[in-house]
Amino acid sequence: MAIDISDPSIDTLAPTESQIVEERNLETVEMTINMGPQHPSTHGVFRMVLALAGERVQQVEPFIGYLHRGAEKLGEAGDVEGYRKAVIWLDRTDYLSVWPNEHCYMLCLEKLAGLQVPERAEYIRVILSELGRINSHAMFYGAFGADAGATTPFMYAFALREELYSLFEAVGGQRMFPNYFRPGGLREDVPADFVARVGHVVDTGYRACDEFDRLLSGNEIFLARTQGIGVVSAERAIDLGLSGPVLRAAGMPLDVRRVEPYSLYDRFDFDVPVGTRGDCYERYLIRLQEIRQSLGIVEQAIRDLPAGPIMGNAPKALRPPKGDAYQRIENARGDFGVYIVSDGRSAAPYRVKYRSPCFVNLQGLNDMVVGAYVADAVLALGSIDIVLGEVDR
């Protein structure tokens, strides 16, 4: 990839004052426009009200809540086996990469209830989580390209996603929400050709990544539209609590898999891509790199996959002792956390709380969008990579 990303000749923000307006004393009116909740580029039912001076955004007001479905409250539904059931609403929060969230919930529940997970089950969980991350980043690639006006990469992204969905269906029985992880392990063992299939998917993934790069990463229109756009500095990102590729693009090498390794991530050798400038282009590059790193993790996990049982010592009726537990993971979007409170006797949790990275990352929208053009606002929003299920839960 021969791309010079430090080219200073790229003009980012031209002066807000217009010479013509000043010289001729023209009256300009600030316009308020509404984007969403139905909009092709708001990535879901997200609404932004923008106050514009010409094409420049002066103020932005985001509205969320159009997809509030009560994942947390329904998790307290206590009729039958609420601890096991609460995960189905969590699946549907981050519906692009389903597995990491499921993984986080199971880890948290196992922490709370003191359950042991066999190694084979954990390896398979890691493999599926990383494939889920790839799934989400592929969707990001397609949607981000579409935001910039490129409609073809979307097709290629979904070609990769269909491969992954076929694998998920073979393993779990359903493409999107297989509900395959269980407290203590997995619902059932993987099919006999799992290793071969995953190897094939990994090969496809590497080729797809190269194809994604060839399609978009060097395209001069794409570069002009994404470089220097939506910049958030590292200090500001830390202040706002951003996480994930948004934070790493700004220069902070914070990945929960490195900082607080969970599951088996301390056994795998992978890089954490970090940027320098904190703009949309770097977030895009980081996510593409993360696909490659995830493929590397999957390769290592498949190589080391042990034989053995896939379910630990979880009782059928799960009643964790009174207390609480918090588990953080690195989601495709950032620092995802599950907090479960148990009262010791109910069939369902007393409280489940999900710390959503998208919800927090959206706080950075103001910094990214104010002062930029409307078209840049669309790209900045796309580069945060929100999924409204997670924002609204």
Add this chain to the structure above:
Amino acid sequence: MGIIAPDRASAGTSSAIGNQTAVAGAPGTLPELNPQPENLYARLPQGIVTTSVDQLFQWARKSSLWPMTFGLACCAIEMIGTFMAKHDLDRFGLIGQVGATPRQSDLMIVSGTVTTKMVPAIKTLYDQMPEPKWVISMGGCATCGGPYYRYPTVVQGVDQAIPVDVYIGGCPPRPEALIHGILKLQEKIMRQAKEGRRPTPDMELVLAGDGVAAA
């Protein structure tokens, strides 16, 4: 549709190619069972096609349903996947519009959970679509609330706000299921040629008025 076509079984000189098929078949086989010649023009009925205007219009409408990009939640991802290369919806006439405006759509695929906050927007968008329009409710949430049963902010089915023509179950429905639903809608559209379409509010006014024929 009724087709008035020349008699193929006759070995007259009207169609030399028709002669060839009769000859090419083995003795004793019916001419209709012989494979059709490759010439397209020979396969078209040479004659007059009769149909009703209603059927013609409904055929045109069902063959180019343009959906409004209305993805709400997880089902939207499967809907987008159905538009993509593996399960192409373009071959059914549904184009994935780049400019997704309700003003130029005739199909609204409600894919995802409908919340109470979203209902005014859905109603507005539905009203902004010009007639004739159809609604497919895709997935469990849009059909009946789905897994979010009785959650206060989740509307238990989009048909509480707008009329729905086809319901597709699933969480999320497979792309094949969505295609099946669209094909069912196309069948329904053709049936509407005889049975008439769902009366719209303004049509009802017209029908209740002084006898001006409805469109």
